[in-house]
Amino acid sequence: MELDEELEEPKRSGILQSTSKRVRMIFSVMASPNRIDILRILNSKGPLTYSELKSLAGFKSKKESGKFAYHLRKLLRQSLVALNKSERRYTITNLGKLVLSLARQIEERSIIESGKMYVRTSHESIEEFNSHKIIQSLVREGSLPLELAQKITEEVENRIYKYQTTYLTGSLIREMVNSVLLEHGHEEYRNKLARLGMPVYDIQEMLTNLDNVDNGAEGLLFNTGQKVFAEHLLTNVLPKDVADSHLSGDMHISNPGIWSMIPDTIFVNVKELIEDGVILGGKYLDVSRITSSKSLDEVTSSLSIIISLLSKEASQEIVLDGLVPLFTKYSKTIPELEQKLTDAFATASTTSKYNKRSTNVSVRLQLGSDLKIVNAIINAYKNYTKITPIPKIGLIVDFDKGKITDVSEALAEIISIGGKVMFAKGEVSSYGITNGTNKNSGPLAITLQSVSINLPRLAFESNKDETYFRARLALLMKPALSSMALRKKDISDLTRRGLNPILAKNTQYMQRSSVSLIVNLVGLKESVFNILGFQDNKEGRDILNKVIETAVDVAAKKGKELGDTVAISMTETEGSSRFANLDGEKYGKNSALNSMDGDSYSQGIVLRASEIDDYTSKTDIISECNKLSKLLNGGLLVTLDIDQNATHADIKKSIEKAAELTPSFRPVKKVALCGECGFKDEPFVDKCPKCKSSYVI
Structure with missing residues (x-):
């Protein structure tokens, strides 16, 4: 019987015979590791030219040319590889991919079965x-x-x-x-x-608590990635003493996940960038190239693209200058300009963000220039604020050479609906950070400012000795500034290699003349008046000023040593509440927090809009504010706290009065916002008038 079957074998149909032969031939091709390598290379890097494929497969000498040609011919004959004759490039076929997948499965299964x-x-x-x-x-x-x-x-x-x-x-x-x-x-x-990553539990928690992610899957991926890079920064990049100071709460590094990659604040003359045309080189190949812009449509499209792209190259803020002169030539088409600008702001707001607060974008308007264009930009911004629950874009109004009364009414309305407005004399960000760089360094300047020092912690550990307190401050600042110089070098290096394409294409931006290093002081009042025990009088305020002078002196000396512009600021940081929590746990709630408003240390100065009529230039808080503004070469954030019930007329009056008393201030008014539908068109307290949700932000 068996013999009969064997004799009958050749009588099978021709199709079966040829299929069987083809499979045997393919298996013979798979028997060579060189041929499997060629398939792998084409699968991951193809299509490739003959010479590219030969080089990548390791056949580099002339002697090996024949061997390579033999292997490639075998793959071509069995249709595992194909040649595109017009392009002269080799690609892996679907059959080749199947064979490659099968080879991997056989390899894995054989290991398992063994x-x-x-x-x-x-x-x-x-x-x-x-x-x-x-x-x-x-x-x-x-x-x-x-x-x-x-x-x-x-x-x-x-x-x-x-x-x-x-x-x-x-x-x-x-x-x-x-x-x-x-x-x-x-x-x-x-x-x-060490493997940098996250525990399984933390990943599951992120997926469970999606309320904390408001940027879709991109936000989820970013939060995960930044935790990895933050761990890398603290374990392998920063000097151990600096990393320990951050972890213990002596100082705070904001956004550690991107600390070594991108700067904090960028001051840019957008008119020059748009008129020259944004050069992106080989980066962002999916972004439309707009060369030098001529028409209003082209200019507003360019503006939108620049805001979107620059937002990815800073962690805290982009300050856009030059908008008024950019649009002066379009003063005859104001209604169209307002509409196009509103659209540009709205489109730019859709870009991804690096942190919960997102990168602010601020448009700087210099009063005293073309009032028609200034008003058009303000109206466009008002329209944008109305349709955006929490605006990412804000205005910085420079009233150094103009009258604030020209614009105060429109700006009061914007503030009342949750718009972001900063008033300042000179180049200042919405955080109060000054652009202290050389003005001749080109259309763009940078500040690195995300290191804050916990002054109450230093005061607690100084045993009520004010001299020792200032000595400790000086000691802590030196390693902090050295690490900031290291950060500048890392950012400059990564930028030059193309991580930040707009900065990379303008290499002068990362030169010394256009980068400032700024250290932020947190909790100065609590340190001097509460912990060190001084009274809030002239003597106490003199001590307060001495502390800042010490910090400024150390910064200047260290700056000379490093060859950098170094300055001191008092501005807003999320480190303030972290410091207060850590100190509360360490020293007891009452000792640290009994003189505080809320659950964070003082940051800058707060003026009450309801009391602004009683202030004069000699009032203690105003004279202190102006003294600190002169002392702090990195900037002082002055907040004008506006009551929730304030009318447009009240807000207008407050900002006009504040402008007489202080060189810069940021009005802040809490506006109720529905967390379900984003409604904010009218004031409400407990429930959203539109969707009846009680989720009020």
């Missing part, structure tokens, strides 16, 4: 456990001497066999390696080899 230990790697493959790979990683990633790497690997291998773990992962092996390194006292090597 009963040997196999490793699920981080690059999505299964490989047989090989201790030599551990040695290679220790030497390459951790810079361990070979002898020590072999010794550590031997111990790790023993543990793996001892635990009889057949299901290994790359991260599990790394944990074992780091554990052995710590046991042998090699903490510095362990830090280099």
